[in-house]
Amino acid sequence: MGELNVSVVAVDRKLWSGTASLVVAKTLEGEIGILPQHEAVLAILADSPVRITTTDGPSVVVAVHGGFFAVDHDEVWILAETAELGGEIDVERATLALERARAAATESAEEMAAIERAETRLKVALAEQSKLRASGTH
Amino acid sequence: MGAQLRIYRRRIKSVQATKKITKAMELIASSRIVKAQQRVEAALPYTRALTMAISAAATSTRGNIPFLCDDEKVPRKRASILVITSDRGLAGGYSSSVIKEGEQLTKLLDNRGLKVVPYLVGRKAIGFYRFRGRTVAQSWSGFSDTPTYENAKEISAALLASYLTPNTEGGSDEIHVVYMHFVSMVTQIPTVIQILPIKVVAQTAEEAAASGSGPFPLYSFEPSASEVLDMLIPKYVENLVFTSLLLAAASEHAARRRAMSAATDNAEELIKTLSRQANQARQSEITQEISEIVGGADALSASA
DSSP states (O other), X not given: OOOEEEEEEEXXXXXXXXXXXXXXXXXXXXXXXXXXXXXXXXXXXXXXXXEEEESSSSOEEEEEEEEEEEEETTEEEEEEEEEEEGGGOOHHHHHHHHHHHHHHOOSOHHHHHHHHHHHHHHHHHHHHHHHHHHHHHO | OOHHHHHHHHHXXXXXXXXXXXXXXXXXXXXXXXXXXXXXXXXXXXHHHHHHHHHHHHHTOOSOOTTTOOOOOSOOOEEEEEEEOOSSOOSTTHHHHHHHHHHHHHHXXXXXXXXXXXXXXXXXXXXXXXXXXXXXXXXXXXXXXXXXXXXXXXXXXXXXXXXXXXXXXXXXXXXXXXXXXXXXXXXXXXXXXXXXXXXOOOOOHHHHHHHTSOSOOOOEEESOHHHHHHHHHHHHHHHHHHHHHHHHHHHHHHHHHHHHHHHHHHHHHHHHHHHHHHHHHHHHHHHHHHHHXXXXXXXXXXXX
């Protein structure tokens, strides 16, 4: 079995690229897991964490907002308007941002989206933290 | 010190001060070109992947998509143009050549019987249009040298809204962008691109084989091809606007660097000429003083 060549690209920079054995993402239709030799897919991503299990190191978690992804011949492109690696997000600040978004929230779609964005970021940051803790104890 | 000499010295000093300023601006501009170029390059992978995805989605979508409908059956009435200029001057002919290109495009569209709706970026374009008392649909300023994606999003939201409104209600049928394309440090070309409707380049199998990219893979789309396309096209417009802004910013810095280096050279030349003139003035002053002393001594010895 082969491996996946994954590239995570935001509008203004290339975030991460490498090889992986599994990519799990959430599309508008639901979660989708990509293993090597998956059929070609082009899907719109929901605001959610994307988990990449790399072949040669720790797994990578990315917070993706307003993105889509394309799979073709074991090439995985994850494209996003903004994307952040788990390690880049400060948990405290993400928590504060979420609280702020909740406090400001009314019914408008824009504010709901802001909450969702903040939640995604926090989820990713926490996943990163727990990963670090797990590797620290061993 | 003679009056003439004093005036020369004063002018030399002021030209020297100007030279220091232009030199500093030249250095700032050259350091910023590098940064602007890096931003252009960093945005490339996204653009490439997005274009590929759009082409794939478009070729597997049947039916009438408003963004792609290229038929001229519906008479077109209005066209929007987005003119991207700088906020600040001192960049040589940068803004004026973009504006000139915009004027040509306006004339061209006029000749096709379209009403032109201008959208402007940068204070220079805003000033140009205001001075001529033209109506402007919308304008943005304050970010021409370091545009962000948020800026591009805001602009493309306005453009998309106008495109999606029927032309009977003040919408536009075509959208064009005029900006300065950055080719290299020394070459920038004023460029016009049509954003919408997107001109689909139908790729035949032979062409694909010739270009080496191969035919598009048979994607399965989630949710569906047309829905994916609907989501991707606003992103495509945003990306085009963003890329144009980035290229324009790089061009702006390059134009400013060139203008400022020319100004520094001119100042040096001027200082050289002025110090020659000052030396001459000083010398003639000395000569005059000597001849006055000699003349005075002659007169004294003659009277004695």
